[in-house]
Amino acid sequence: MEFLSNLVNGISLGSVYAVIALGYTMVYGIARMLNFAHGDIIMVGGYICFIVMTSLGLPSIVGILAAVVVCTILGITIERVAYKPLRSAPSLAVLITAIGVSYLLQNLALLIWGSDPKSFTSVVSMEPLRLFDGSLVITGETIVTIVVSAIIMAALTLFVNRTKVGHAMLAVSEDKGAAQLMGINVNATISLTFAIGSALAAVAGVLLCSAQPSLLPTTGAMPGIKAFVAAVFGGIGSIPGAMIGGVLLGIIEILSKYYISSQISDAIVFAVLIVVLLVRPAGILGKQIREKV
Amino acid sequence: MKKFVSAVLAGCMALSLAACGNSASSASTASTGGASEGSNGTTVIKIGGIGPVTGAAAVYGNAVKLGAEIAVEEINAKGGIQYEFKFEDDENDAEKSINAYNNLKDWGMQILMGTVTSTPCIAVAAETSADNMFQITPSGSAEDCIATDNAFRVCFSDPEQGTLSAEYISENNLATKIAIIYDSSDVYSSGIHDAFVAKAEELGLEIVCDEKFTSDSNKDFSAQVSKAQSSGADLLFLPIYYNEASLILTRADAVGYEPLVFGCDGLDGLVSVENFDTALAEGVMLMTPFTAAATDEMTTSFVAAYEEKSGGETPNQFAADAYDAIYAIDAAIQKAGVTADMSYSDICDALKTAITEIELDGLTGKGITWDASGAPTKTPAVYIIENGVYVAA
Numbered sequence: 001m002e003f004l005s006n007l008v009n010g011i012s013l014g015s016v017y018a019v020i021a022l023g024y025t026m027v028y029g030i031a032r033m034l035n036f037a038h039g040d041i042i043m044v045g046g047y048i049c050f051i052v053m054t055s056l057g058l059p060s061i062v063g064i065l066a067a068v069v070v071c072t073i074l075g076i077t078i079e080r081v082a083y084k085p086l087r088s089a090p091s092l093a094v095l096i097t098a099i100g101v102s103y104l105l106q107n108l109a110l111l112i113w114g115s116d117p118k119s120f121t122s123v124v125s126m127e128p129l130r131l132f133d134g135s136l137v138i139t140g141e142t143i144v145t146i147v148v149s150a151i152i153m154a155a156l157t158l159f160v161n162r163t164k165v166g167h168a169m170l171a172v173s174e175d176k177g178a179a180q181l182m183g184i185n186v187n188a189t190i191s192l193t194f195a196i197g198s199a200l201a202a203v204a205g206v207l208l209c210s211a212q213p214s215l216l217p218t219t220g221a222m223p224g225i226k227a228f229v230a231a232v233f234g235g236i237g238s239i240p241g242a243m244i245g246g247v248l249l250g251i252i253e254i255l256s257k258y259y260i261s262s263q264i265s266d267a268i269v270f271a272v273l274i275v276v277l278l279v280r281p282a283g284i285l286g287k288q289i290r291e292k293v
Numbered sequence: 294m295k296k297f298v299s300a301v302l303a304g305c306m307a308l309s310l311a312a313c314g315n316s317a318s319s320a321s322t323a324s325t326g327g328a329s330e331g332s333n334g335t336t337v338i339k340i341g342g343i344g345p346v347t348g349a350a351a352v353y354g355n356a357v358k359l360g361a362e363i364a365v366e367e368i369n370a371k372g373g374i375q376y377e378f379k380f381e382d383d384e385n386d387a388e389k390s391i392n393a394y395n396n397l398k399d400w401g402m403q404i405l406m407g408t409v410t411s412t413p414c415i416a417v418a419a420e421t422s423a424d425n426m427f428q429i430t431p432s433g434s435a436e437d438c439i440a441t442d443n444a445f446r447v448c449f450s451d452p453e454q455g456t457l458s459a460e461y462i463s464e465n466n467l468a469t470k471i472a473i474i475y476d477s478s479d480v481y482s483s484g485i486h487d488a489f490v491a492k493a494e495e496l497g498l499e500i501v502c503d504e505k506f507t508s509d510s511n512k513d514f515s516a517q518v519s520k521a522q523s524s525g526a527d528l529l530f531l532p533i534y535y536n537e538a539s540l541i542l543t544r545a546d547a548v549g550y551e552p553l554v555f556g557c558d559g560l561d562g563l564v565s566v567e568n569f570d571t572a573l574a575e576g577v578m579l580m581t582p583f584t585a586a587a588t589d590e591m592t593t594s595f596v597a598a599y600e601e602k603s604g605g606e607t608p609n610q611f612a613a614d615a616y617d618a619i620y621a622i623d624a625a626i627q628k629a630g631v632t633a634d635m636s637y638s639d640i641c642d643a644l645k646t647a648i649t650e651i652e653l654d655g656l657t658g659k660g661i662t663w664d665a666s667g668a669p670t671k672t673p674a675v676y677i678i679e680n681g682v683y684v685a686a
Contacts (some may be wrong), residue, residue, distance in 0.1 A: 002523055009515035054568050115351035117536045119543075119569035128547060137548040212512040214540050216349055222509060257516035263477050263505040265516075 005136050006258045007251065012142035014250020015149040016211060019204040020227030021234065021242035022156060023197035029237035030173045030193045033091060036098040037078060039224015040105035041198050045071045045205030046215050047113055050120055060123040067202040075198025076191055083194075084187065102221075109217035117216050120209035141211045148207060152200065153243045160239065169193060173237070226253075226269075233273055235286025244284055336633035337375040338640075340365070340622065341397035342615075343417065344409030345385040349536060352562045353611045354382065355603075357409045357431050360612030363598045364619035374626060374633075376619075383408060387416035394420055402426075403637045404644070406618050409611065411435035411451070411481045418444045427641040429622060429648075431614035434558075435480040439667030443641050445648055446667055447614045447621065447657060449582070451484025454557045455532065457673050458485070458580055459492035467553060467578075468528030472502035472521035474541060475532050479508065485532035485557055501526050511537050514544045522550040531556040535563040542573040554578065561610045564681050571681035580675045582657040583613035584683045595656055610657065617655035621663075624651045 020042060027035045045067040052063035082101050086094045126140025160166035171179040172189045180186050208223055209215055226249060234245025252272055257265040276284065342361055344354030358380040365378040379400055381393035390413030394405070405421055405428040408414040414433030421428040422441035429445045430438050434454065439446050449457070462468060471493065476482035493500055502524035504517040518541060521529055529545070529552040531538050538560050545551070558581040564571050585596045585607045595616060599608040622644070625631075629647035631640050645665075653661045658671030676683035 002519070005519055006516065009519065013513050013515070050568070110347060115345075115347045115349065116567060117349065117539070118567045119539060121568060128549075130549075139547045141547075212540060213543055214512065214536055216536075218349070219512075222512065253510075254513075254516050257510075258520060261505075262517055262520075263507060266507070266510055 001132060001135050002258075005138075006254050008136070008138050008142060010251035010254035011247055012139075012145050012211065012250070013254060014230075014247035015145045016204060016208050016223065016246075017227045017230045017249050018243045018246025019149045019152060019200055019207060020223060021230040021246045022152060022239060023200045023204070024228055024231040025234075025236055025239060025242040026156070026193055026200075027197045028231070030169050031083070031190050032173075033083065033094045034098060034228070035083075035194075035197070036095070036224070036228075037101040037105060038197065038201055039220035039222075039227070040102050040109075041071050041075060041078075041201040041220070042205035042208060042224065043109060043215075043217060043220035044074060044105060045202035046120065046209040046219055047109060047118075048202070049123070049206050049209070050118055050215055053121055053123070054118075060121075060125075064123060064203070064206050067206055068199045071198045071202035071205075072195045075194045075201070079191055079194040084190075102224075106217050106221070113217065115217065117214050120213040120215050122210040122213060123206055124210055139211075141207075145207045145211060148203065149243070149246075152203070153239060156196075157239050165189070165192065229270070229273055232283055233276060235280075235283030237287070238283070238285045241283055241285035248284075337377045338404065338626065338631070338633045339377050339379070339400070339402050340404045340406050340619070341394075341400070341402035342378060342380040343383050343390055343393045343397070343405070343407035343413070344380070346380070346382045348384040348386075350385040350410055350534070352535075352565070352609070353409045353432060354385075356609050356612035357407075357615040359599060359602055360431075360595075360608060360615035361406055361619050363595065363602060363612075364616045364623075367598075368619070368623050374623070376623075378406075378619075383413050385410045385413060387413045389413070390417050391420060398424070398426075403633075403635075403640050404622055405429070406431065406615065406622065408433060411438055411484075412479070414438040415440075415480065425638040425641045427622075427637070427644045429618050431618040432558075432611050435484050437480070442665065442667075443645060444667050445621075445663055445669075447618045447655075447661075447669060448558065448610070449671075449673065450668060451481055451532075452488035453668075454580065454673075455485040455488030455490075456492045458530070458532075458555065458557060459489050459496055459498060461580065461673075461675055462528065462530075462555060463493075463496040463498055467555065468498070468526070470499050470501045470524070470526045471528045471530055472504070472524055472526030472552065473500060473530045473532070474504045474506065474514070474517050474521065476511065476534075476537065477505040477507055479533075481559065482533050489530065489532065506537070512540065514541045515548075517541070518544045518548060518550060521545075521552070522548065526552060528553045528555055531560065534559040535561070535566065538563055539566050539569055539573070542577070543570075546573050556580075558582070558610050564678060565607065565609075571678075574678045574681070577678045578675060578686060579678070579683075580673050581610045581683075582671060582673055583610040584674075584676055584685075585609070591654075592656060613656035617653065617657050617661070620655060621648065621651070621653050621661075624648075624653055 023038050048070045049063040049067040052058050052066045124140040124144045129138040168184045168189050230245035230249045231242050234241030253269050256268040344357045346354040365376050383390035383393045394417050411433045414430050415437045432448045434448050434451045475486040502521045554577045556579045560579045561581045625644045625647040629643035648663050661669050661671045675686040677686045
């Protein structure tokens with residue numbers, strides 16, 4: 001029973017990582033860049049939702065929509081201003097820019113919303129599920145997080161594989177130049193990727209803050225890093241990989257916290273990552289590309 | 294290109310020189326303004342303060358800054374020795390704290406009232422000890438904060454808080470089985486924890502669950518809370534800061550775990566977290582030497598001044614510690630006959646002995662005394678949170 005409840009907690013935490021990792025993996029898969037500002041877009045999503053719900057007193061659905069809209073616009077703007085001019089620059093330059101954007105967002109949040117932690121009101125009003133005479137409690141947030149992330153993954157997979165725009169994304173991810181020759185608008189496709197990734201970040205922010213209701217300008221930083229690890233773990237660039245990586249990471253984290261040590265759980269998580277990467281350098285579901293010489 | 298670079302560099306230099314000139318002149322106007330009624334000529338004693346006014350621990354830094362400013366204004370208004378107070382941000386980061394200390398030294402600081410949090414305080418104490426600068430921390434409660442002979446403190450030490458907490462729990466039969474969740478990456482938290490565990494063992498209290506977290510994993514507490522819950526502990530001891538405590542309380546509520554929660558002064562600030570559901574804090578006990586709810590004249594006038602200055606916020610213990618720290622400095626300065634023209638090293642030598650000879654009736658205790666170790670002697674008080682306010686236990 002203990003094990004089961006820890007497993008559920010792990011899946012719940014892992015599902016949040018998964019939603020964040022989906023954003024990382026999409027952007028990497030298509031634009032070939034690590035968007036380190038992704039974690040901070042999550043934080044912005046959390047704050048927008050908080051303001052709409054708590055300061056303006058509007059219902060939670062308005063808060064979520066507002067967060068999605070603002071983050072989408074933010075994502076597109078960041079891409080246009082900070083990343084697009086560097087399209088042909090070496091990937092290291094883009095990486096550093098992304099870290100810069102990350103700090104910019106954190107400090108802007110500090111300026112606008114201050115440094116005092118804010119207590120986020122959960123958007124989930126569902127009563128916790130009590131099974132086996134209350135020995136297994138599954139919170140509403142856990143159920144919603146798991147369901148939402150599963151839906152997002154399924155929808156995203158369908159979108160990429162079944163729609164014209166999705167095919168355009170796949171084409172851009174394979175070869176930018178060839179895609180352009182085939183008449184695909186590469187810039188628009190990359191912008192769209194950022195828009196989707198940022199919208200997902202907004203949803204992830206709301207889910208994250210509902211489960212862990214403390215909102216700070218640094219709220220997105222650590223989950224962002226963990227989700228990046230999850231994306232690498234599952235195979236960066238792969239949508240189901242991000243999902244599997246996220247959930248596994250969450251489960252490993254909670255189980256090692258409970259059964260081994262609450263102090264070194266992060267170390268265990270990263271040790272597992274190293275082992276996986278030694279065995280499968282491209283991650284669990286990553287494509288093993290042979291270098292042609 | 295070279296020409297352009299040198300022009301830019303020259304421009305930068307000119308600007309920075311201008312900036313120096315500006316800050317120096319503004320500082321001197323501030324001091325003459327304050328000291329015009331002073332009996333000891335036209336100079337003032339410069340007290341510096343360091344603490345986090347941004348970042349996760351900003352509640353403490355802002356409270357200390359305001360509390361100290363109120364005390365300085367009160368003392369200056371009385372005439373006599375005049376003070377100038379300047380506060381620098383360290384974001385609760387040891388390295389930034391040392392930078393802040395160096396900035397204050399450039400400004401001409403003679404006494405340091407700081408730093409607010411333990412980890413930066415230990416780092417800065419090493420610097421003040423090397424410089425022989427008198428330092429009194431309002432709230433740096435780790436043992437090592439006052440390890441050097443120039444450093445004193447107003448609040449209790451971490452081990453003292455742990456020992457006193459265990460004694461209180463045992464004396465009042467609050468619990469027999471205790472669970473602890475603490476931050477093993479934080480000096481404050483692990484200091485209280487270690488002393489608490491040692492004392493609890495001595496008193497026959499059973500610790501059935503001893504869980505940790507670190508500053509990198511301080512958001513998800515589902516594993517720790519479920520471990521505490523399944524251990525059957527009837528008291529949850531939280532020697533941590535309020536932000537993590539609010540997350541633990543939320544999690545405990547979600548899974549239907551209702552232990553008696555007991556914490557130390559780090560929990561002070563819990564009910565003022567924006568949008569926090571104070572029902573979650575109902576019945577939480579904390580040991581803190583100061584509460585704004587007290588009705589004595591000193592507390593009420595301080596609370597009124599603080600509310601006016603902060604735009605309606607209620608002062609917490611850190612503000613009171615800072616207020617007492619400034620009064621302790623003032624009392625020791627009068628005892629030792631320190632004047633503004635003395636160097637900080639001479640002031641430090643004079644105050645080191647003078648502070649052990651004073652007795653201060655402060656906000657955080659009546660008849661507070663210090664010994665050469667730097668630790669204060671005062672009596673603690675325990676409060677219970679009821680309907681979002683502190684009630685004496």
